[in-house]
Amino acid sequence: MHETSIAQQILNTVEREARRHQLDCIDSIRLRIGKLASVDVDALCFAIECGLRVKEGVKTALHIEQEDAEARCDVCAQCFSLDAVYDSCPNCGSFRHHIQRGTSMALVSIEGRKNPLKPAPSSIAPPLSCMDREG
């Protein structure tokens, strides 16, 4: 259920930004999720996709970048990557560390379009030679 409320917050932000930039449809959403962000990525994707409406025939693509987690050891000051919050320092074996990154989540970008199906008002008919290729 945790993922459902995160998805709702993301969708609210996407909708607000789309309105602010007058986008009629969203082509893609890019998220960065830390390895230790305590988010079930599959459940989150599912929840977001359920909330996305197909507008003007455009289906929104969801891109997820996973961010590795890094910590700095309190004892020997070594920086190291970790798979779980309770991992020990590979240099001295200490469990005392401060996590530097990999615990957060961010909405990186939103791509969208204005009036995807309406022809541009300045569009012109193709020249006749392009349409009649019989000869």
Ligand SMILES: [Zn+2]
């Ligand atoms: Zn250490």
